[in-house]
Amino acid sequence: MTSRVLVSVLSLALLAALGWAVLSLPFRPTGLTAESLVKLPESGVTNPVTAVLLNYRGYDTLLEVGVLLLAIVAVWSLRRGEWPASHLHDRPLLMSLLRVVLPVLVLAAGYLLWIGAFAPGGAFQGGALLGGAIVLVMLGGLARRVLAFDRLLRAGLVLGVIVFAAVCAVTMLLTGGLLQFPAGTGGTWIMVIESAALVSIGLTLGLLYFGGRPNAHHA
């Protein structure tokens, strides 16, 4: 227990230092709010957060989409997806529910993607919904059918990275700058990137829930 005492002392010291730092920060930090609003018209979107994510700091997001793909690669390399037998045969009740809910979820995901340009929302939020939809489908007992399309799944998972990279290449050919969109076309490019990302994010989240590479007797 001496170790616990030691660690708690350590954590308290850490807390003290951190609190001190917080309080010694300038009361009104000079953020980048003004700057981001000034540049907003050129960014191609009107939602400043989306502008930061896909335009000002779009490069972060490129790598981040890479990290998502890396995560699924890592999980698949680690283990086969296990699936309770109870989830492997159809569940009529849940199925009937899904018939109603799925279209709505997909629609909502699409809506979030679109609205992200002007208001809170975007590929990640939409992707989260899509992921949820996929989880439901699997719980519905369709895991077998979802995982059957190994090729298709892999294609969908890499779609985000590939399209993002392609957009980088094309726009660079046009403007000579990495992720620099031709004037006035920002919105379109962002939409292209986000729609591809939406698919990959949705699939990634759903398959992370499955927690492993498709198993022989699943696929």
Add this chain to the structure above:
Amino acid sequence: MNLQSPILLGILLSSFVTGLVIFCLKEESHRLRTWLNLLGSGVKLVLVAVLLSGVYRGETYTFAIEFLPGIPFALGADANAVLFVTLSSVLWFLTTLYAVGYLEHTPHRSRFFGFFSLCVTATTGIALSANLVTFLTFYELLTVTTYPLIVHRGTREALRGGKIYLTYTLVGGAVLLLAVVWLHSLAGPVVFKERGAIQALVASHRGELQVIFLLFILGLGVKAALVPLHGWLPKAMVAPAPVSALLHAVAVVKAGAFGIVRIVYDVYGVETAATLGVLHPLAIAAGITIVYGSVRALVQDELKKRLAYSTVSQVSYIVLGAAILGPVATIGGLVHLVHQGLMKITLFFCAGNYAETLGTHRVSEMNGVGRRMPLTTMAFTVAALGMIGVPPLSGYVSKWYLQKGAIQAGEEWVALVLGVSSLLNAAYFLPILYRAWFNAPPEHWPAEHRVGRWETNWMLLLPPLVTAGLVIWAGVFAESSFSPLAWVKLVAAREYAP
């Protein structure tokens, strides 16, 4: 350093490339390996001959490429360099021949001859280095390439010997590195040149220069086997005979002695060193080593051990020569660099022959070997008498100059030391000669096997006869215009030029 002389690089590559090629050879391809060895050492010999005549005619050779920022990797051929490179290339040729004969029908010969060639590359590199960093480079290369030769037999004993050798030499190397870096931080890139390169600093950094000199002597003294840093040498006797021969006559021990010569004459400058007051302690250390080595040699029954301690003693003659101010002593020390090499390699060749042919390793087993192996024993006798300093053999020449130089410099105690050591030399060599010639041979030798129509394999017989011949030549024709002595006089003249 605008003038590049490819010949200097050629001298290094002649053995370096040979070594690399030999590594790649199959174990079975004896003939090819032998020819490569002889070719490599032959080419080196020719190149060195060209160099020698060139320097004699007063041409200058330099070669430099970028190495460390501001410090080139530089080769050069001053008189000292030529002296040592000639010695090592001549003796390498003979030792190669000897080693080929000696190691017939033993395993891992590709490995052996590969490292053997690299080892010689390191030695010639040490000789030709034109600045301290290059010298350090080859000095460490020598350490590394000698280890596999010492442990070649792979026995527990060999490995222990190798470990002790590395412990001594690597620690010495670290001390040397410290000395080199420190001196550079004071003096900038240190290039070897007659009369020294650091006089300018004496006034401002006297104390540091003294400490650095001490570090240099400690670092180099390990290989030069100065007492008490000599502990590795007897242990390294586990190596095969040709290796011991090379180690004692040209490679490791000699590299250490040569290094001390370089530091005294071409880095500090002997006069500068004298004004720093560091020569006298060095002379005393050398004196102690000379006596101590001889005394220890006296009590060894194992022939190679006796020879090893005799080396400890004899190599310090060179150091002693360097440590006494005055041209005559310098001549004595430098010429002994060559003479000791010739004599000691002869002795080791012969020791190897006895062991190979008759299986005799101990002095006590050597009764009558002279009758069984007259030629070998004749060579042994010449070299032993040379060591004792019997005129007109080469050993006599070096001792005479050392004696004279010491008295000139007013260091009479040195004369005493030399006298004592000569007596001791006689005391541990003459009994061997007596046994060999005048005692009756035993019924049968410990492990005899006849090879060839001579008393032993001709490849084992020829080298000692040649080197013994050289021992006589270097003594008898010492005063001729083309002898080690003549060359060394040239060096001394330049060193003490007004």
Add this chain to the structure above:
Amino acid sequence: MTSAWAMAWLILSPLVAAALAFAFPRLGRSLALGTAGVVSLVVVRLMGLVFADGVQTHRVSGWGAPLGIELRADGLSVLMLIVTALIGVAIALYSQRYFVSDHDDEALHRERYFWPLFLFLWTALNALYLSADIFNFYVTLEMLGFAAVTLVALAGTHAALTAALRYLFVSLSASLFYLLGVGFVYGQCGTVDLPSLAAQARSGPALWVALALMTGGLVAKAALFPLHGWLPPAHANAPAPVSALLSALVVKAPFYILLRLWFEAFPALMTPAVAQVFGALGAAAILWGSVNALFQARLKLLIAYSTVAQLGYLFLLFPLAATREGGFTAWSGGLMFLGAHACAKTAMFLTAGNILHAAGHDRIEDLDGITHLLPVSVFAFGLAGTSLIGLPPSSGFAGKWLLLSAALAQGQWWWVAVILLGSLLAAAYIVRVLAHAFTRVNEPKTPNPIPPVMEWTALALAGLAVVLGFASPWAAELLRVGAPVVGPILTGGSVP
């Protein structure tokens, strides 16, 4: 090719290749080889540009700091990129044969996933070395960490998995510390762009805490003593090429960020005390790591502990480069040492992999006569050893020489003692291995055959580690471009 395109190629080609290698598992090997080729060519081009017209910067999305992210390539970045490419090519070649050694499903599975993970690792490193944005550093660090951990786990043994998990926990918590630090920096300075931070040259308690948080995280990732505990098991139990990647490259990335933070962004906070503390930890790492290496029973553990020790030398750069006189000498010395260690350590781990493969074990005591089985590999091990010990003319020697001359010029003799002692200890644990290699055995066992490429890659890298010593003037030249530490290379006082 403009520098913008060069940077884009360096980041996008391994990323796309990684994605494709996952989508089409059969293409993994060829994709890796292709990427290796492309990246090497582009790096050379970028080096040319940096030599020709100095530091190269590119404003991603055209905004530029502080709102946007900037990519930047100065001498240091290019050096790191070159080292990465060098090792990357070697690993790509070596692994062509390593994973298909035995044709069971497990081996196949490993190979299928090795390639995309390896390519992600490469992406992360290239992106990290080209970034000039401390938040972007965080993203690349995470990509790096995920790839590294998963690669360790790829070995599949219980030991490897446990080590990987420990590594993951350290890596993730360290990243969070770093991220919190970035948050404070942003709150204080309103930017996360390195040059802008340098321009502000702020100080104050918040920044102290922020820098402490980031440093703590990075030091843990870089396995600096006393936070090195996770490294030996992870590096020793991973597959050989992975061990090489981890020791040669992965631990160097956080060190690189530390240099950027302390020397470039917040030089004001680099007080002599801080510098000495870094140095002291480095010295402790050298001694602790070397001594532990001496007593390891397994070859790969010995090499891993040697990594702990060698990383210590890198941190000697802090006290020696922070001093005005001879600062740049120490700076270039330390970074040359980094490159030297990368080559030597890769060669050693690949050799260990060959020995493991041929002899079926890596117990040092049972390596008697291994020279007869694997002469090339053992020779490679020895060569790499000379560079690790720092014997001339190896690149390790060049690095140590510069560190030593800086230390002597600054009168910090205690670092001199540490460096020399470390070299001797390194010699001790390397000779310990080689001695067994030379031991004569009467009936040498017949080894499993080793694909030549696996032996020769190791030898090539070892040779490189030695001859690169002659490249040290060139390296100093390169490092001078945009270096935060200025001044000449010390060549000592000049003699009339």
Add this chain to the structure above:
Amino acid sequence: MPDADYRMFALAGVAVFAIGFYSLIVQAHLLKRIMALNVMGSGVFLVYIALGAQTPGPIPDPVPHAMVLTGIVVSVCATGLALALVDRVQAAAGEAEPGDAA
């Protein structure tokens, strides 16, 4: 209301961070340690949001906002990876209790 003082949230954030750190060290159970990491992460994100809200101007600073989104995605991936690895470790450890696996 941008002129309000949100530093309380930042303090809460660092507190959460410290708590997470504590349990990361003391917890032996692997799942709890993974949760601890998530707690730490949430603390960091809270600090970012609070600092973003604290800046002057009509709306909160979008940059930390976007950074948090990035951070969340990364931590989701991290959690997924960690869970898979833990499971694999325990499978390899046989019937060992989760606690003793690492």
